[in-house]
Amino acid sequence: MSESKRKTKTSSEVKRRYNQKAYGVITAYIPKETADAFKAKCTADGISQAQVIKKAIEDFLGF
16 A cells, blocks of 8 residues: 655745744845846846845945
């Protein structure tokens, strides 16, 4: 007899609760043109926006 493994998905609600517990949110309002240029460069370079911002904060804090 072969047992089939049940596939499960982590619900969006569970992920949301984890993210709220483990991460902080920083919001910044910048000119639309700057935001659009930032998003375009991230896409062109194949890097996530969050990764760029996290690196900038770590550099600023001296991590």
